[in-house]
Amino acid sequence: MFPGKGVRMATRRQFLAHGAAVAAVPLVASLPAIAAAAASRTPFAVLVDSRYPETAAFAAEARFQGLAVRSMAGDITRFWADELEPRWRRGPAAVSGLTTPDALHGLELLAAGNRARVIRREAYPDAKGQLVSWTIAPIGVA
Amino acid sequence: MGTAGTMLPPGVSRGDFNKALDEFRTAVGADWVFSSAEDVALYRDAYSPLWGEAEERVASAAVAPITVEQVQAVVRTANKYKIPLYPVSTGMNLTYGGSAPAYSGSVVVDLKRMNRILEVSESGAYALVEPGVSYFDMYRYLRDNKIKLWVDTPDPGWGSLLGNAMDRGGGYTASDFRDHFGAHCGMEVVLGNGEVLRTGNGAIPNSKSWQQHKYGIGPWVDGIFSQSNFGIVTKMGFWMMPEPEGALQVSVQSAKHDDVHRHLDLLSNLMYQQIIPSQSGISSPAMGGPMSDELLSLRTRAGGASSAEWDRYAQSKNRKFWTSNITFYGPPKLTAAQWEYVKERFSAEIPGATFTERGSFKFPLTDAQADAVQDKPSLGIPSLNLFGSRNGPNDAPRGSHIDFSPIIPRDGASFLKAANVFARTFAAHGQPVGGAAGALYHPRGMIMFNSVAAGKDLETNKTARALFTDLVKVAAENDWAPYRVHPIWQKQVLEVYRYNDHVLHRFHETLKDAIDPAGILSPGRYNIWPKRLRGGRA
Incomplete structure (x- = not known):
């Protein structure tokens, strides 16, 4: 986290708009499809860059929603090597973040080499273009 | 653009393609044949400077075998229906084409499911792996099993040992290991007719020395399978670096512009003697940094600015002119002695040379210690910190880019000339001029990397293509050429290798016709075309 910068709390609406739990599914979908889509869009982890104070509120809200939060200081190596790559080897899974x-x-x-791609990518408000919130999901999940 | 996942291989009917896909499904399982647009789009080159245009190289489908027998079955089917195949290991050959085929409509043979580490011998200091084994896989395996060997990794450390070696990539540790193709020992190859070949001592059934002696008997053929289209390599042996007792990371700097000659010669001499064991290079703090009008003028002047002008500039900015990073490996008393000797030589031969110690290590490292290492690749630790925590104003462009990576003769005059002509070429195209640096991955060559920004929009890519084409041209005018290049420029680069009426290229295609008569393996890769696709050319 940058020294001297206060932590601003993300509102619940902000988190839902930009956060991980974007589990809305088309209402026209069949029930089994809804269940499958919701499951595959729920991130197994939420990655945040702890150098930026804006991510603290985002992470808190993710935890409040029962999601696993992982933080890093810009370097994705450990998250990739220890969690994401092993998780994708076991099967498809969504992941979200604010980085x-x-x-x-x-x-x-x-992600492309693991049959997944970015399904949501949005500039995070108040982060002066430094941060983007995103979700990566397996192929087949809209 | 040829639409990924909906196009047919050129010259193949829809009916035949469907039959081939059915046979692929029989061979590898229906779940591992990908033909929908969404699936096949994953094999697009994310950095393609032809992104979204008609000429973008795209696949028609992909197939992911898990055994060598399945690879053979795929190759036999491809022979039957004349389906072009394009094998990739883990598909991370970014800036040089990614996992997209050189010839649109090819079926990508995705080998990442073949990810077994077949053998690691600590006493023999070697490993035998399949194509899908990544640097992270090997690093994890070595640590989990407390094996005192290192894997030499490129940077970023994604991708496959085998794939990177086949494209002649490089790393950062000692000289016997960081030239990745040079560090291989033995391979297994599925040929164009589906036969399996083992090279070197692998041709001796049950040989226990396959990963110990490269050459076997008679002609050594391994080289023809790298940067080529003569076979699908399904196993490869690698010599691994024994974990040293310790390491010392240092740097040496010299102050004046004209020091480049002695600095580079001395650095090279110490590397050839193996007193400096690691990858190194030469870069210029003075010529880099924020590109002011003054610096741009010095960098892009025809013939280069004078030494006096450069020295005045460097002094005004309080910058050293040249710097090189070095890592020594071994017991502390040995690395200390090596460092002392390097300092003695530089001090004696380059007045004003200065020296910095960047870090010392004792192995093995704990996970926390490994995490804290700044310069990870030189200690055999794969890293992705190129993305996010290492970016500064002078780093490579963020996002899509393609690398122009010519081999420049390893001497100061050539280095200065190349830095000047490439800076002028970037400026002529209105593109940012990068730093001046030469990387010493390979035993004797020097690579001068130049990143060209590409993107997802037509104008950026039009500029990127014009600039890259010009870089190849100005390099050729100086008899320089890349060591590895994106498929879009492979034909232009192969034109540079024109000695005796392009006899080398003709020899490549003679081999192609003999080894892969149906011409199904990676047509066009490094401009090697099978007879049926040469348009009447012999």
């Missing part, structure tokens, strides 16, 4: 565009860029390139 720099560079971190998302690296993860997006790795």
